[in-house]
Amino acid sequence: MTNFTRREFLKMSAQMAALAALGLSTLNSTVAEAEEVADGLTWQKAPCRFCGTGCGVMVGVKKGRVVAVQGDRENPVNRGLLCAKGYHVGAALYGADRLKRPMLRKGGKLQPVSWDLAINTIADKIVEDPTRFAIYGSGQWTIPEGFTAMKFLKGGLGSNHIDPNARLCMASAVVGFIKTFGVDEPSGCYDDLDSCDTVICWGNNWAEMHPILYSRFIDRKNKFEKVTMVDMATRRTRTTEAADHYIEFRPQSDLAIANGICYLLLKNKTYDAKFVAERARFKSNDGKDITLDQYFEFLKDYTPEKVSKISNVPVGQIKMLADIFADPKRKVVSLWCMGMNQHTRGTWINNLVYNVHLLAGKIGKPGSTPFSLTGQPSACGTCREVGTLAHALPGGRVVKNEGHRKEAEELWNLKPGTINPKPGFHTVKMFKALASGDITGMWVQVTNPGQSMPNLNLTLQKANDRFFVVSEIYPTATTKYADVVLPSSTWVEKNGLFGNTERRTQQWFKMIEPPGEARDDVWQMLAVARKLYEKGFEGMKNKDGEFLFTMRDEKGKEIHHWKWDVYKKHNIDKILFEEYRPFTTKKHKDIAPYDVYVENRGLRWPVVQNGNGQWKETKRRFVEGEDPFVEKGDGISFYMAKAGDKKAIIWARPYEAPPEVPDEQYPFWLCTGRVLEHWHTGTMTGRVKELKNAMPHAFVDIHPADAENLGVYNGDRVRIKSRRGSITLPVSVNGRSVPQKGLVFVPFFDEAKLINQVTLEAYCPLSKEPDYKKCAVLIEKV
Amino acid sequence: MPISSLIIKTQKQEIQKVADELRRLKGTIVSDVLDENIVVVTETEDRKEDKSLWDQMEKISGVMQVDLIYHNFEDAEENQEAKIQEAEIK
Structure with missing residues (x-):
């Protein structure tokens, strides 16, 4: 052992971590761990600082600094794996321009002051x-x-x-849940990705935005398990590369497509009639109770042909989607994130995807669930x-x-x-x-x-x-x-x-x-x-x-x-958390005492104590045997329904055009979003040299035919102009993503190129979440 | 000089070919070849080179997935800077 150099031990630690992630361990694991202790390196658990997946990270600290990270193999979320951002999460702490002193603006310039003065100034104001x-x-x-x-x-x-900025991110999901189920947050869980046979991405590029969950599913595909991924989107992304089917739709027409699926399920009588009769009821868009027949009448505006006209999706693909949901043996997970939430009818499209799953009876069963993803930890x-x-x-x-x-x-x-x-x-x-x-x-x-x-x-x-x-x-x-x-x-x-x-x-x-x-x-x-x-x-x-x-x-x-x-x-956190705990029982979102979380890699609420005094988490809500608040004999019970009837609501939500659509003056759709290397506005990932080098500046993805019409090539600069503002960006053709013809995509991570000077502040009237995915712009070569 | 480990996923029948390709990459040690998984340990000059290595791995024919596992950057350039610069905002 003593013949090993320190670096050789680090390499052994690295190797052992990988073997452990594969479920293997050797005597060398113990040797490596012992050497780390001798070297002054200590490890503790933490969830990753970046996205909403909540991966476990083991954080290596030496001499008061984070010097290493590894995927936490004991954490069931990521089982030892890290994505590119998680891999660099430690480095995000050490940007050269880290703020270290309170500052007050004096004479137009921020100047260091004492904490006392800063706190007093805020209090006085x-x-x-x-x-x-x-x-x-x-x-x-x-x-x-x-x-x-x-x-x-x-x-x-x-x-x-x-x-919170979550208003810009998942407010539509919140209101969607409450309108349909009477209570917020997903009923399914990540385990459903291990047992489903089909994933449908509703405008969701999870290959880049939630790569650990994506790899959890793709790993099954790589092992030749019979699983299918359908990518519904307005642009081709890395997710599309691994998809079995790509369905490209016009911006906002997801509303019509979801209704089109529901129409076919009812018309062909392939919906789950027993589940619907027992677990759902129907409401018109203005909240009045309606019958199944009245709901079907509403859906007659969404025949495959009509939906095809609105969405530009071929009739065959609409029928394919309906067939997936119609198959009683098929286990389907729907995934979405900003594509559906940042939408002027974000609440409606959330409700509509629930409609599809409720009609098909694909909820509350292992491998079958609508599942909204979040962007923040x-x-x-x-x-x-x-x-x-x-x-x-x-x-x-x-x-x-x-x-x-x-x-x-x-x-x-x-x-x-x-x-x-x-x-x-x-x-x-x-x-x-x-x-x-x-x-x-x-x-x-x-x-x-x-x-x-x-x-x-x-x-x-x-x-x-x-x-x-x-x-x-x-x-x-x-x-x-x-x-x-x-x-x-x-x-x-x-x-x-x-x-x-x-x-x-x-x-x-x-x-x-x-x-x-x-x-x-x-x-x-x-x-x-x-x-x-x-x-x-x-x-x-x-x-x-x-x-x-x-x-x-x-x-x-x-x-x-x-x-x-x-x-x-x-530990002020512990005191505050214990003060917060009694608030959580009202809506059956019960959480355990602070000390219970110290001992494990997280628990999914509701968490209640069983007869033995153990705190038990809930994998799937609303499911008898899993959720402690479902009464015996109920099977699947939407027990938070406002009407008290334990039924979810199927809403008759129509298609509605967005408030700003391309016209002669502003002929392109603008869609904004994120990229793999940067997290949101890039304030942390922009300080990690490797990530910054890999993706230094914003760009505009343009369809090759549009680029040809505009006479621009990769790297040429174009002005993107809306009724609100304009910025200039380099063109990317066949780059990270390929938008549909007539649409351009710009990421928002680049502080030097603020695409939000161009976007529209129109928002969903129910959730108040703005639509960053569609407004009208002009593209000019400069 | 960061030290990292990764798991390269490939198909069983291609695993030896992929492992050989990986061995050609400077700074890469193929430590274990197991069914459809290859464990790779890397030692590079700086974090830029570290990142560049896994970009190259992703491009090897037969590689289906590169999973990142462990990253020690104790000796990387950022940690050599004992003192963080004072922030200056204008």
Whole structure:
């Protein structure tokens, strides 16, 4: 052993990790682990910092720095594998321009100041106009961070102007779930990808956006299992390369296609009549109860021929889709993400895909489920479950409901009547209010609206004139607007809990110190809250006149957590999580005590204690034997149905054209999105040299025939112009993706090329989620 | 000098051919050839070269999938910079 060099041991560790991921281990595994300990390298679990898949990462720390990562083979999500982003997640902490000191804008320039001054400045500004102060966060907030922000604003400032960037991401999925099932979040789980025989991607490029889940399915294909993938999309992507069928449809016509499938299921009487009779009922688009016959009448506008005309999809492909769902033996998973959610009828298309699965009886069975994917690590855990939304309260409650407000006031020990019954501004309205002056101050945490908001020239136009606080780890397009910049800890520099796409709550411990003077986002908000309390701000007092965020240690002694040195000595996350837990039982989203999550790789809610005192997770909701809230004998039960009849709703949702379509002046569709190498606005992945080198700048994908008509070739520069703005980009023909004729695709990761100056802020009227996938543009060679 | 490991997935009948191709790549050690999986350990000069290696692996005929497993960048250039630069925002 002693003849080995340190690097040889590292190589052995690398080899052992790969063998372990294949389910093999040898004596050398133990040797390698022992050597790592001797070398000062320690490993701890954490969920990945990037997308909503929630892969487990083992984080290697040495001398206070993250020096290695490996896929966590004990985590059932990724079973030891990493994607390109996860592989580099450790490096994302060490960009050269990491923010290390609080800064205040003086004379137009951000200058370093003390934490005391920064916190005091924020508190003074809030006191000036508390009910017009907004918080804008994200699905990258940990669960305790989102919970703190909610209590701060809804319990402390008496307003509801809090919303997350998840409004731009999965709000349509949320409202879709609630409208159909009476409660949010997927009932299926990743295990369904192991047992399905067909995956249908509804405008979802999972090969690049959720590569670990994709590889979980493709691995089965590679082993010659009889599995089929259908890629329905408006452009060819890496997903298309592995698909058995590619169905290209006109933007927005997914509404018509879904209805077309339903029409054929009913016309051919190939729907699951027993399941539908027992588990579903029908509603018209305006919410009136209708019969199956009336629903079929509505569907007569969606014959294959009519749908083909709207969508440009051949009749044969529409029939093929219907046949897939008609086959009672077939196990089908539908996947979607931004393609369906960022849609001016995002709620409707979510409802329509549920219609298809409900009619076919393909839900609640292993391998058969509609499954909406999320883009951020805790969009589900924080935004949807804690409910960091303008209309919501934790645990599925809403501010409009008096009973819900009372419950929240009791759990937070607030004076009765503290919580404002009027919903706050949702994201697009919040930024329009910022422009109009109805919002005078805003605190942005863990997100980058200066790059990600649609129609930036409108939505950020007055941001410089308002009081803007930004908690961040790197300079971004948003810190440019900031009056105060607070340097934040991130990922394993702090304790945390995330909730992923399949309802899995995962915990991790702080492993390293944040750089310089950076501090946790939770601490930042607690410190401002305390400062407000010290200034006599009534909202920061609870019913007993104590500080709103009073916390005590196990001996009952008050913790002065607003002092950073004190905060660091306690696990404040645990205290906040335990305060949050009682909120989760109302909608049967029960979670276990904090310490249970320390011991495992996450649990899928509802998590309840069995007779032996063990905490048991739920693989599939609404399924007898799996979900503890399904009554015996019910089989599959949609027990959260608003009507109390345990039935899901099949909605008669029509096709509706988008608000802006190409015309003579602006003849192309513009679709925006992400690429494999970069995560969202690229603030972290852009600091990882390999990822930056692999994809340094934005581009515009153009169909070869359109490129020929425009007289442009790869690398030529074109201006992309809409009614709102324009940018210039290099052309890519037959590159990463090949759009349909008449459509161009531009990724939004590049801060130097803000495509959101061009996009439209139109949104789904039900979910308020903007449509980044379609607006009309002109392409000009420059 | 990052050290990494990857699992290359291929079809059984092509595994030896793929393993031979992998052995030709500089910085690559083919440590285990098992059914349809090849375990590869890489040692490269910097993370750019590391990334470039797996790009090359993906292009080898017969490679169906490259799974990333382990990445130690303790000696990579970023970690040589003991001090993170002060942020400057204008």
